Amino acid sequence: MNYEESIDFIHSTYKFGSKLGLENITRLTELLGNPQDSYKIIHVAGTNGKGSTSNMIHDVLMASGYKTGLFISPFLEEFTERIQVNKKHIDRQSLAKITTLVKEKIDVMLQEGCNHPTEFEVVTAIGFKYFQEQNIDFLVLEVGMGGRFDATNVVRNTLVSVITSISYDHMEYLGDTLEKIAFEKAGIIKENSNVVVYPQSEEIISTIRDTAVEKGASVTVADLKNIKKTRGDLTGQWFNYLKKDVFDLPEAKITFLGEHQIYNVLTALAALEFVKKEGYKVTEASIVEGLRNCRFAGRFEILKEHPVIVLDGGHNINGIEYFSKAVKENFGSKKIILFFGMLKDKNPEDVLPFIIPLCKKVYTLTPNNPRAMKSEDLAMLITKHYDIETEPLDEYCEAIPVLRNADHEECIAFVGSLYMIGDIRTLLKTNGFIDNK
Incomplete structure (x- = not known):
């Protein structure tokens, strides 16, 4: 397939709807050689703020010298936005080649009696394979919907799980209470892992903690006492990070507007603390540079x-x-x-x-x-x-x-x-x- 044919094939799978479950994506990634096991994952779930938080983490890791993948949805202007490495979108030739490969594996699945993968499962598989071919160090992986049965949750190599702001959305799939929705989002938590949570209501945090306890995972709720906005204008916001034991930051700037983005950068920094504690080089200079250069179109x-x-x-x-x-x-x-x-x-x-x-x-x-x-x-x-x-x-x-x-x-x-x-x-x-x- 060429690029146009690949895009047509991907969008044609929209008719298979949204099906929560890991059976199809598990088999599809197996046939591809489980490319998602080739790199460290920062997995990001939530209702709002996933994209902003993911972009901030990605840009800091890139500024730290790591080859970093970013998987987001949906796209704004061009499909290739969804799959990026160091801020460069997947090229059209690679997309066509990998989509052709994924389609071949889907044909095998159909012969085995499996259901046809959904559009999101197809795109997720394409992304995983591309990131493997690009030999990335980290993948910042944004959940599509929910978490527990989202196609991205086939990953095992999670360095830290991040759960952003949770509110009512996709209730027909995730449940009609915040606790039910939080339970689904918390499904990305892996055994004995690290979890960072955006500061929000105790009912949500309590539900996430319950899942973490079952899996022996530690939960860190981003603490509002650790950040102070110092000034702002239409180009962005400046802040001081007051938790100096890991990152002794000077005054830093984000280009995002709105109080919630201060909470998002606080959450991103809490996640990056775990990356540093795992032995990776994340410096104050790379944080300042990464945040200063970070952009995310369409968010205020x-x-x-x-x-x-x-x-x-x-x-x-x-x-x-x-x-x-x-x-x-x-x-x-x-x-x-x-x-x-x-x-x-x-x-x-x-x-x-x-x-x-x-x-x-x-x-x-x-x-x-x-x-x-x-x-x-x-x-x-x-x-x-x-x-x-x-x-x-x-x-x-x-x-x-x-x-x-x-x-x-x-x-x-x-x-x-x-x-x-x-x-x-x-x-x-x-x-x-x-x-x-």
């Missing part, structure tokens, strides 16, 4: 400053709440012009109280996904509850005239499903709305 990303244009993939209630706090923190009481689109199964009605009061006008969009809420339906939902000017748009490109006519002092935000945010980012880039990118 400031694309332009006059007018301010911000892009945020807050796609569930927890993510929208983080977005609203970041707006208040960075823009005060200033009202925003909002372009908003969500999936129907993300409970749009529940997120409205966090975001609509921040706005002076709302444009609704339809994300490019079969589960999308139609723009006109979202507009009706908003006007049912709020007296605010709301206009549904049929096409993303209808946002461009609004941006061109905006006052230089306006604050404009595109928020919602990542399936929408990636397309919007490409559109804005094409039309010249990204500064210094």
Whole structure:
């Protein structure tokens, strides 16, 4: 297969749905020679913050001189974002070659009577094989959904497990309480391993501890007393790391905005402490460099400053709440012009109280996904509850005239499903709305 045929094959497996379980991925990776056993794993689960935390850990390990893989989902603008080594996406030739190999192994599985792997299982297997061929030292591995039965959980060589912020999401698969969801996320914990947890409610931490105790694993909850934000602007946030016994850091900067990102970098540093304790070289200088250079598109990303244009993939209630706090923190009481689109199964009605009061006008969009809420339906939902000017748009490109006519002092935000945010980012880039990118 060539690149285009490989992408078509991968996306054609979407029809096999999302099936939680490790039987298929176990057999597929066996047929590939278990490539995931070739490198050390930092495994990252959670509802929100997985991508930001994973990118921070990856960039610090890279700055420390290690060849580091990064596996994330979903992608924003290009499929190859999902599989990276030292910030370089998998090349098209390698993707085509490995996808062809994986398809051959799937044919063997089907002859054996196995079910066809899902799209996520296929992509996971492709990533594992590519990382083996690249001879990486570490893989920062982001869970797709849940943890216990997620395809990524076929790994055994876990150096540290990281569990980020947990909230309600994918409840049809993971359960209808935070404890049930936390139990599924905690499924990535391995026997006698190290676990780092984002600071959050005790009910969640207690559930994670219960799983850790059963597996003889140690749990470290990132302690808010160990970090202090010192200043911030639209380029990022500066902080002091107060736990000096492992990392005696000078004032450091992250390019991410929002209080939750301070918690995410705290969690990333707690994980990197375990990497250092295992004998790997992670220095204060590599931490400062890695964090300063770390970028993650679509997460409260400031694309332009006059007018301010911000892009945020807050796609569930927890993510929208983080977005609203970041707006208040960075823009005060200033009202925003909002372009908003969500999936129907993300409970749009529940997120409205966090975001609509921040706005002076709302444009609704339809994300490019079969589960999308139609723009006109979202507009009706908003006007049912709020007296605010709301206009549904049929096409993303209808946002461009609004941006061109905006006052230089306006604050404009595109928020919602990542399936929408990636397309919007490409559109804005094409039309010249990204500064210094």
